[in-house]
Amino acid sequence: MELFDKLLPYLLSGISVGGQYALIAVGYTMVYGILRLINFAHGDVFMVAGLMMVYVSTWAPLYVAIPLVILLTVLLGFVIERVAYKPLRRAPRMSVMISAIGVSYLLQNLALYVTGGLNKNYPTIPWISDTVSVFGATTKMVTLVTPVLTFLLVVLLVQLINHTKIGMAMRAVARDFETSSLMGIKINNVISITFIIGSFLAAIGSMLFFTNYPGVTPTVGAMPGLKAFVAAVFGGIGSIPGAVIGAFIIGICENIIKGLDTLLTTFGVIQQPLGLSTFADAFTFVLLIVILVFKPTGLFGEKATDKV
Amino acid sequence: MSGVILSIKDLQVSYGGIEAVKGVSFDVHEGEIVTLIGANGAGKSSTLRSIVGLVRPRAGQIVFDGEDITGQDTTNIVKKGITLVPEGRRIFPDLTVLENLKVGAYMRRDRLDEDIEWVYSLFPRLRERSWQAGGTLSGGEQQMLAVGRALMSRPKLLMMDEPSLGLAPIIVRDIFSIINEIRKRGVTILLIEQNANMALQTADTGYVLETGRITISGTGAELLSNEAVQAAYLGT
Numbered sequence: 001m002e003l004f005d006k007l008l009p010y011l012l013s014g015i016s017v018g019g020q021y022a023l024i025a026v027g028y029t030m031v032y033g034i035l036r037l038i039n040f041a042h043g044d045v046f047m048v049a050g051l052m053m054v055y056v057s058t059w060a061p062l063y064v065a066i067p068l069v070i071l072l073t074v075l076l077g078f079v080i081e082r083v084a085y086k087p088l089r090r091a092p093r094m095s096v097m098i099s100a101i102g103v104s105y106l107l108q109n110l111a112l113y114v115t116g117g118l119n120k121n122y123p124t125i126p127w128i129s130d131t132v133s134v135f136g137a138t139t140k141m142v143t144l145v146t147p148v149l150t151f152l153l154v155v156l157l158v159q160l161i162n163h164t165k166i167g168m169a170m171r172a173v174a175r176d177f178e179t180s181s182l183m184g185i186k187i188n189n190v191i192s193i194t195f196i197i198g199s200f201l202a203a204i205g206s207m208l209f210f211t212n213y214p215g216v217t218p219t220v221g222a223m224p225g226l227k228a229f230v231a232a233v234f235g236g237i238g239s240i241p242g243a244v245i246g247a248f249i250i251g252i253c254e255n256i257i258k259g260l261d262t263l264l265t266t267f268g269v270i271q272q273p274l275g276l277s278t279f280a281d282a283f284t285f286v287l288l289i290v291i292l293v294f295k296p297t298g299l300f301g302e303k304a305t306d307k308v
Numbered sequence: 309m310s311g312v313i314l315s316i317k318d319l320q321v322s323y324g325g326i327e328a329v330k331g332v333s334f335d336v337h338e339g340e341i342v343t344l345i346g347a348n349g350a351g352k353s354s355t356l357r358s359i360v361g362l363v364r365p366r367a368g369q370i371v372f373d374g375e376d377i378t379g380q381d382t383t384n385i386v387k388k389g390i391t392l393v394p395e396g397r398r399i400f401p402d403l404t405v406l407e408n409l410k411v412g413a414y415m416r417r418d419r420l421d422e423d424i425e426w427v428y429s430l431f432p433r434l435r436e437r438s439w440q441a442g443g444t445l446s447g448g449e450q451q452m453l454a455v456g457r458a459l460m461s462r463p464k465l466l467m468m469d470e471p472s473l474g475l476a477p478i479i480v481r482d483i484f485s486i487i488n489e490i491r492k493r494g495v496t497i498l499l500i501e502q503n504a505n506m507a508l509q510t511a512d513t514g515y516v517l518e519t520g521r522i523t524i525s526g527t528g529a530e531l532l533s534n535e536a537v538q539a540a541y542l543g544t
């Protein structure tokens with residue numbers, strides 16, 4: 001019981017952060033599924049969503065700011081695809097990747113220009129910022145809201161993909177551009193929709209994430225972006241359930257590592273803290289290396305059937 | 309004879325420096341089965357792919373139903389009533405058989421029940437496998453599904469790129485009898501084949517394509533009895 005009490009806070013924040021990573025990871029995995037592109041700019045779209053919230057909330061009430069920021073983030077994702085990726089549809093994959101890296105830096109530089117590099121405090125969103133107590137552990141409401149909301153959104157998304165006409169088109173396009181266009185599917189529209197969904201989820205993720213984070217800086221998207229990307233690879237890039245499960249595993253493990261010192265000292269395994277929490281971030285990358293070595297296709301990845 | 313539905317004038321296709329099609333002209337009449345036969349690399353696929361806008365012709369004109377469609381987007385051309393059963397069938401492997409049929413009707417907004425029923429009556433094996441993933445079908449079943457999927461768009465012109473490739477002779481015979489069945493519904497058919505024998509027996513009109521040019525033309529029966537065709541394509 002004592003173990004549970006000590007573990008609980010880390011588990012809770014692990015599940016919460018995991019959900020936030022999941023909302024970002026879905027964007028990576030869907031874009032990869034359809035374009036075979038690792039959209040390096042995705043973490044920065046997440047950052048820009050946070051920054052837009054900072055600025056919009058200075059003049060608009062939250063019930064306007066929240067939908068407006070979601071809308072603007074979706075628009076940003078759509079425009080990035082149209083301007084930076086669509087013209088390169090027939091170019092080698094490497095060119096598109098370089099374009100994505102370019103967009104990533106452009107967004108970071110723009111953010112630096114706008115903020116002057118200062119940490120911007122994220123507005124307090126009522127209710128999800130409230131403090132609650134769960135089995136004796138105090139936390140913010142967002143910790144509980146995140147996994148539930150993530151689960152709901154992912155279920156909705158999977159329903160959309162498996163049971164609607166547009167979802168069927170997305171699955172077809174993910175397999176074969178040319179044959180899809182023979183079916184009369186407008187490839188570019190389907191790709192745009194994919195980016196719109198990814199950005200929508202990243203916008204939601206940013207609201208949940210920054211509610212529990214010191215503030216927004218131009219490079220703040222890099223770490224969660226990278227973790228979400230590793231989650232997507234871990235789950236098998238291209239697979240939505242894989243990305244979600246991967247994100248929760250990474251979020252939970254990372255937070256347990258953060259609590260390792262406390263746990264181990266409490267139970268007398270070690271006499272004094274060893275500073276193990278430093279390795280929380282490193283864990284993600286060790287995990288990445290282990291997957292790439294032992295199961296490059298990830299948990300639920302498709303076999304190496306490259307698109308023709 | 310009824311009206312010309314598809315008219316190809318001096319079509320040229322090249323890939324970089326390679327000229328694949330070097331000035332091909334032919335007409336397809338409404339309700340006809342037309343076949344283009346030729347050896348591997350003769351330019352058959354390139355001709356079909358340029359008709360449906362998957363490759364941009366270097367020169368020439370493609371007129372469908374009285375409208376110049378040269379160089380238009382594939383989705384636009386498909387909307388006008390042309391469909392292609394591509395080489396190698398290109399079934400969507402992780403869509404079910406039924407979804408593969410539905411995706412074939414992607415542009416339509418009306419009810420599909422009757423058409424699905426028609427396709428299932430043409431290919432009863434597909435009905436049995438309705439919920440199976442397309443990728444789990446045998447080669448012959450995939451070809452049936454590819455034809456069924458193409459029919460779902462209610463095409464005026466159905467083009468097929470080597471439907472018999474890699475299939476057992478019995479299945480090939482099945483497919484060709486169904487091609488006749490489809491024609492009875494008023495669908496015009498443009499068929500390309502290396503398997504010249506079946507194609508010429510089925511077709512009203514045939515053309516022989518050699519290294520990007522049409523060298524012989526005539527009715528299916530005329531080509532079957534043509535000595536040059538027999539020597540080169542019928543193995544007799």
Ligand SMILES: Nc1ncnc2c1ncn2[C@@H]1O[C@H](COP(=O)(O)OP(=O)(O)O)[C@@H](O)[C@H]1O
Pocket residue numbers: 323326327328346347348349350351352353354355
């Ligand atoms: N995408 C392509 N890139 C370069 N060359 C091609 C391409 N597609 C076809 N070719 C060439 O064009 C010629 C005609 O090919 P194709 O139209 O596929 O012939 P067929 O269908 O009669 O076998 C061949 O020499 C082939 O190598």
Ligand SMILES: [Mg+2]
Pocket residue numbers: 349352353354395
């Ligand atoms: Mg060919």
